[in-house]
Amino acid sequence: MNAPTKVPAAKAWHLQGNWAPVLDEIDVGPLTVRGTIPPELRGDYVRAGMNPRSGHSDHWFAGNGMLHSVQIDDGQARYRNRFVRTPYFEADMNLMSGMFDPAASPANTNIIRHAGRWLALEETHWPWEVDRNLETLGAHTFAGQLGASMTAHPRVCPVTGELLFFGYQLAKPPFLTYYRADAAGVVLEAQPIEIPNPVMMHDWNVTRNHVVFMDLPVVFDLKAAMRGGAPLAFRPEAGARLGVMKRNGAAGHVRWFEIDPCYVFHPVNAHEEGDRLVLHVCRQEQAMAGGFEEIYGGERTIGRLWRWTIDLAGGTVVEEQIDDAPADFPRIHDGLVGLPARWGYMASLDAKAPSLTLGQYLYKYDLGTGARITRDFGSDSRLGEPIFVPRQGAASEDDGWILALRHDESRDQSTLVILNAQDFDGDPAAEILMPRRLPYGAHGNWMSR
Numbered sequence: 047m048n049a050p051t052k053v054p055a056a057k058a059w060h061l062q063g064n065w066a067p068v069l070d071e072i073d074v075g076p077l078t079v080r081g082t083i084p085p086e087l088r089g090d091y092v093r094a095g096m097n098p099r100s101g102h103s104d105h106w107f108a109g110n111g112m113l114h115s116v117q118i119d120d121g122q123a124r125y126r127n128r129f130v131r132t133p134y135f136e137a138d139m140n141l142m143s144g145m146f147d148p149a150a151s152p153a154n155t156n157i158i159r160h161a162g163r164w165l166a167l168e169e170t171h172w173p174w175e176v177d178r179n180l181e182t183l184g185a186h187t188f189a190g191q192l193g194a195s196m197t198a199h200p201r202v203c204p205v206t207g208e209l210l211f212f213g214y215q216l217a218k219p220p221f222l223t224y225y226r227a228d229a230a231g232v233v234l235e236a237q238p239i240e241i242p243n244p245v246m247m248h249d250w251n252v253t254r255n256h257v258v259f260m261d262l263p264v265v266f267d268l269k270a271a272m273r274g275g276a277p278l279a280f281r282p283e284a285g286a287r288l289g290v291m292k293r294n295g296a297a298g299h300v301r302w303f304e305i306d307p308c309y310v311f312h313p314v315n316a317h318e319e320g321d322r323l324v325l326h327v328c329r330q331e332q333a334m335a336g337g338f339e340e341i342y343g344g345e346r347t348i349g350r351l352w353r354w355t356i357d358l359a360g361g362t363v364v365e366e367q368i369d370d371a372p373a374d375f376p377r378i379h380d381g382l383v384g385l386p387a388r389w390g391y392m393a394s395l396d397a398k399a400p401s402l403t404l405g406q407y408l409y410k411y412d413l414g415t416g417a418r419i420t421r422d423f424g425s426d427s428r429l430g431e432p433i434f435v436p437r438q439g440a441a442s443e444d445d446g447w448i449l450a451l452r453h454d455e456s457r458d459q460s461t462l463v464i465l466n467a468q469d470f471d472g473d474p475a476a477e478i479l480m481p482r483r484l485p486y487g488a489h490g491n492w493m494s495r
């Protein structure tokens with residue numbers, strides 16, 4: 047989209063330094079390893095990112111999706127990267143030209159596995175299926191049951207194997223649709239949800255019996271976008287609400303709870319305690335208040351750990367800040383999604399930087415007490431989303447490893463760090479050297495064998 051930028055687009059933050067794209071597709075291995083990769087770690091670490099094929103994009107959100115994988119077997123590792131070849135890629139589209147074709151996904155935000163499929167996701171289009179070698183297979187519409195879009199943050203229920211997700215749509219009602227698919231990926235429910243405004247709903251919350259939508263005031267303005275203005279802006283006067291719905295058979299019946307206007311890109315986890323729903327989230331005071339490019343950056347536009355407790359019997363929400371460390375990209379043990387989880391893992395952010403800047407720390411939070419364990423990688427390091435991989439036959443929740451991409455800014459070198467999650471601030475078990483810099487990006491997952 048030809049949205050106006052406050053700085054010349056060539057110098058936009060998302061094209062500088064290690065945000066700049068890499069343009070070739072390679073397959074390299076075995077990679078050099080410092081330390082020892084745990085032999086029981088077998089699978090693919092896969093991460094999506096925004097990587098404009100032309101070397102330029104008008105906005106961070108607009109870059110072509112590139113998948114990077116580190117395939118780990120028998121203590122050895124290989125690297126591979128591929129663009130996701132959607133119509134958005136093939137026709138070299140931008141956000142605006144791709145907006146009205148659900149197949150024209152940048153596919154740049156996340157990659158998940160469900161029912162044997164690997165799906166590359168972006169939140170305003172259909173998912174795109176890729177194979178284990180990251181070759182593009184085609185758009186996935188859940189046998190035609192999917193509307194115009196699917197969130198990049200679905201949840202796989204660890205109890206039922208269901209895929210729970212939503213789609214939001216900016217151009218016309220219904221602005222929101224809820225979906226529940228069974229463990230085989232067959233859509234069982236598709237429920238339109240009424241919300242007052244077309245808002246950017248990046249992520250949501252799932253518990254054992256409920257889902258909680260976040261109607262937060264980053265509001266779409268089609269007229270402004272058509273005029274070349276900012277398509278999304280922070281409008282606190284639109285209000286902020288949490289929408290609680292039963293996961294199964296609620297027919298779109300949602301109870302809304304008002305909260306203070308804010309923005310949350312990513313919740314950590316949510317669970318039920320009797321009549322209460324407890325949500326841990328990375329809350330920021332605002333997003334895009336200073337323009338479409340202002341996603342993260344500065345004290346008020348950066349995530350911090352908060353807890354929202356929704357009392358379904360009393361009809362209230364208690365909002366509490368848990369910590370003041372700027373952090374986002376939270377993960378937990380995926381086997382505890384929607385259930386009480388003790389440990390949350392997050393990447394630090396630099397609150398002094400004017401745009402999204404990853405920090406030198408990874409954090410391990412005790413969500414019960416709010417206590418934080420910090421792993422410092424040194425001032426030249428920038429750490430990405432920490433993904434927890436459980437050990438087979440694990441004896442406790444944090445018995446496993448944290449996998450995170452680290453970039454050393456002074457050496458311009460990227461590595462995949464493997465930390466023992468129970469020795470979080472100790473030396474890494476291993477660090478795998480990437481064959482060239484791996485650009486900063488968005489989300490990924492561990493695809494175990």
Ligand SMILES: [Fe+2]
Binds near residue numbers: 248
């Ligand atoms: Fe996200």
